[in-house]
Amino acid sequence: MANRGKGYGPPLGNISEAVGNTPLVKISDRICPAAVVLSSPPSSRASFLSNPLSSVKDRLALAIIETAEKNGTLKPGQTVVEATSGNTGIAVAMMCVTMAEPFSIERRKIMRMLGAKVIVTPKAGKGTGMVEKAVELAEKNGGFSKVFLAQFHYDTTGPEIINDLDGVAKLDYWVTGYGTGGTFHGAGKYIKEKSPDTKIVLAEPQAANLIGSGIATERNADGSPASSHPAFKAHPIQGWTPDFIPLVLEKGLDLKLQDEMVEIPSTAGVEMSQALARKEGILTGISGGSTMWAAVETAKKAPEGSVLVAMLPDTGERYLSTPLFADVKAEMNEEELAIARSTPSWILEP
Known part of the structure; x- marks a missing residue:
């Protein structure tokens, strides 16, 4: 058990000093029975401190x-x-x-x-x-x-993953989706350098398989997208896969960092996010659920005992107005009302 009374350390000079050092959390067999999956969640206490606004x-x-x-x-x-x-x-x-x-x-x-x-x-x-x-x-x-940067993920995210598993386990798979592509490019490059046998699994929405299509993004002279990608369709994973392949992502693909691609079905991210909340106490968004779904699918095919790390980009509280919370009501349902009425203190409203 963690030393909960140890404290974080001396006061920080400002909030930016709290960025980094996100913990890995082992996922139980309620979610993934086939292999050991470690996630980097946005919703744990330590991660709120290391990512103060709850996002990678x-x-x-x-x-x-x-x-x-x-x-x-x-x-x-x-x-x-x-x-x-x-x-x-x-x-x-x-x-x-x-x-x-x-x-x-x-x-x-x-x-x-x-x-x-x-x-x-x-x-x-x-x-x-x-x-x-x-x-x-x-x-x-x-x-x-600004332009999107991969260097910070090379300098911090990649080393954190490798260092956390040093002497504990061999990293067999690292699973991530992409938005700008900076995490994939930066952390992926570091992981490949330090652990060449690690397989990197890159996920994208089934409805918007830009990379899977094999079609490049047309670019202006400054590298920005010249037009919307022909393979793009609207998808539910906010923050993932815009209607173009970002330049930093493309450069990561050019380095051949990815070993496998996984396409996420439209409802999979929401369903897995809900499962993580109910079974693991991890409140992550649709992108986090989508990444975990890709990790679980990868684990099903992986050799027994394989270790996978999945990146969960943000917290579920960013999604209150989205389909993730569509079936979550603010008022008590009939089952909850029955529980409330089961003890003497229940008072009926006039």
Whole structure:
């Protein structure tokens, strides 16, 4: 049992110092009987401290701001402009945005709570429209429009995974989805360098199998997407797989980091997220459920005793207005009412 009274350590200088060192949690056979699956969850106490706004994107935002300040790209008084599905924008707002219309209301409110201006682009424009608006706003207002970075995941996420298993177990599989592709590229590169036998499994929605299609994204001279990818269709995994293959993801694919691809059925992420909450006490979003589903499917085919690590990107509280919580009611159901009425203190409303 962890030493719960040990404390975190001396007070931090600021919230950015809390980013990193997310714990691994073993998943029981209630979810995955075929192999040992370790997850890096957003919802445990330690992970809230290590990712203070409950998303792996906290790492990315820290890297963006620190790198831009050091190289002079981001100057005092400039505005940071971010095209986001929500989690990166929330993290950027913490460290110092445009987002597409379909993304959850919770994410917009959190960004505004943190002081960000949230410009919502029409859903018809998809991810490419969101990026285009961010570039336009940055150019018009003299803002700083960031580029996605993999180096921070190479420097932190990859080493954390390898170090946590050092002397404990051999890492047989690392399973992840992709949004910008920075986690896959950065952490995947480090893992392959330190553990060449580890198989990297990359997951994407079945409805939007951009990588599986074998069709490249057409690009402008600056590397941004020139048009929406022909294989893209709307899918329920917020933060995953925009309607183009991000450049940092493409560069990771060019390095041949992935060994296997898994396509996620449309309802699988929601169902697995709900199972993780009810059976493991891990509250993760649809992307986390989708990643775990890919890990479980991989474990079913893996040799007995294999060790898999799955990345769970964010917390389920970002999804209250999405299909993840569609069947979760605020009022008591008949079973709960029966329990309430089973003891003397129950008082009927007039």
